[in-house]
Amino acid sequence: MAEAISQVIEKFLSQLTNIRRYSDNTIKAYRNDLSEFENFCSENSKLKLNEITEKFLKKYLVNLSEKELDKTSISRKLSAIRSLFRFAFRNELIETNPASTLPNPKTRRKLPSVVDSGSLEHLIEDNKNTSDILEKIIIELSYGCALRVSELCNLRYKDIDFEGSTIRILGKGNKMRIVPLGSKSLRLLNSYLNEYPVTNQNDYLIRTSKNEKIYPRMVYRIVNRNLSKVTDVKNKSPHTLRHSAATHMLDNGADLIVVKEILGHENLSTTQIYTHVSIERLKATYKKSHPKS
Structure with missing residues (x-):
């Protein structure tokens, strides 16, 4: 039946x-x-x-x-x-699959919003007010490790390898990956943990002043407010930091497959969108600065 x-x-x-x-x-x-x-x-x-x-x-x-x-x-x-x-x-619930031959509507894939690296460095380095350490570490790890919001919120203290300078990420589909933790990110993380110390290995890494787990809407508000200080890109979401990290790595010569592994993409085609971003940025720079453009 x-x-x-x-x-x-x-x-x-x-x-x-x-x-x-x-x-x-x-x-x-x-x-x-x-x-x-x-x-x-x-x-x-x-x-x-x-x-x-x-x-x-x-x-x-x-x-x-x-x-x-x-x-x-x-x-x-x-x-x-x-x-x-x-x-x-x-699962043999139907005898034929009527959706197997349906074509997708033709779409032109939108290039992701990207904030230039200088603006992000200025945002993180310029604010020396220690009361903003929570906001700074959220921005630093989101950008420095190219994290999804859910990945950032679910990080636990045990996921950090301080000696190896790496961070263990539980990504989509419960797939685990290891991402390098930069020296600046590590220093800021240690400063953050001095103010927000953990009590055991299973504690969430990033917590509020009330020692509660951070949540996506909170991260969005913090990132949106801070990016508004340094950029006029339309999309000022946490994912913009992830897009920016991927683009900046490629701009500086990173191998596409390495970027794929850092981002935790299943397919290389997903990562390749950032090569288009880099090419568009290259064209924009050429048109703006080359006398023969």
């Missing part, structure tokens, strides 16, 4: 949570996109997954386009649907 779409979605999300160990934010995004798709199916009297055809999926994509969603959002929603149907097909 064919299963209801809602049941298959829950089984799929359960696999992502318990077996593939996706992050809470990723699960939430999948749930939102698939719930929207489920509602559309219900409105069109499609309650079971085996009732969905390729023609119906194209009708859904037209519906998304009529809502004037950008192509990146539509691609993300389509990716969630593809993953759902792939899961159902592999």
Whole structure:
């Protein structure tokens, strides 16, 4: 007997949570996109997954386009649907996969926002007020180690190797990686720990003045406020620091595969976007400074 779409979605999300160990934010995004798709199916009297055809999926994509969603959002929603149907097909919940041949809408990938290295150094070095040590270490580690927000928030004291000058990061899909810890980051981290000492190895590394774990919204506010002092880039989020770190490494001759490992990307193609950023920066510098430009 064919299963209801809602049941298959829950089984799929359960696999992502318990077996593939996706992050809470990723699960939430999948749930939102698939719930929207489920509602559309219900409105069109499609309650079971085996009732969905390729023609119906194209009708859904037209519906998304009529809502004037950008192509990146539509691609993300389509990716969630593809993953759902792939899961159902592999687990023999459906006999054919109607989503297997659906093409992605053509998108022009946006280049990430980048803050120049001089501005970031000025931001970290210029502020000598020790009361801001929490904000400084958040910016320093986010940029210095090219961390995702969730990775920064979940760092524990035991993840730091002070002798080896490395930091152990638990990334997406519970994948572990080791990232170098620069001398400046290490000095600032020691200063921070003098003010915010830990009591055991399992303590979260970065904590508030109330000894509580930091959280993504707090990190965003701190980064946004501080970046506003030194740059006019539109996106002043913590991820901008990660983008900037990757771009600056490539600008200074780092190997693309090394940058991939530091960032914790699964595919090299994800890292390659930063080569385009560096090329665009090179072009901008040429046009601005070369007399023959």
